Amino acid sequence: MCLKNLDSVKNFFVKYFDAAANSGYHNLKTDFRSYFLSFSDGSRLEIMNKPEMADLEKNAAHTGYIHIAFSVGSKEKVDQLTAELKKDGYEVISGPRTTGDGYYESCIIGIERV
Numbered sequence: 409m410c411l412k413n414l415d416s417v418k419n420f421f422v423k424y425f426d427a428a429a430n431s432g433y434h435n436l437k438t439d440f441r442s443y444f445l446s447f448s449d450g451s452r453l454e455i456m457n458k459p460e461m462a463d464l465e466k467n468a469a470h471t472g473y474i475h476i477a478f479s480v481g482s483k484e485k486v487d488q489l490t491a492e493l494k495k496d497g498y499e500v501i502s503g504p505r506t507t508g509d510g511y512y513e514s515c516i517i518g519i520e521r522v
Contacts, residue, residue: 490514
């Protein structure tokens with residue numbers, strides 16, 4: 409996942425999803441930076457950035473990466489996490505709700521707030 413503000417996204421996953429972050433990687437030649445985030449079920453997510461990345465305009469319907477989903481364990485946890493994210497200023501665009509394919513979810517916009 410390529411990002412504009414690496415540290416704020418790392419902190420998002422640490423705070424809301426109990427991720428453990430490594431100390432980070434920085435390639436001094438290219439200025440590439442990354443963190444590996446580890447989750448309790450063994451999943452890992454690498455987040456990264458480079459200064460010359462184009463920060464293109466974003467909209468809700470576009471090609472490329474647009475969605476990431478996490479299981480938090482229960483409907484109660486989805487409800488609690490949704491309320492916490494909303495209280496902290498994140499935009500909840502749907503949910504909590506049960507989807508047509510049976511998942512209980514909330515959709516949140518903007519993990520990369522600056």
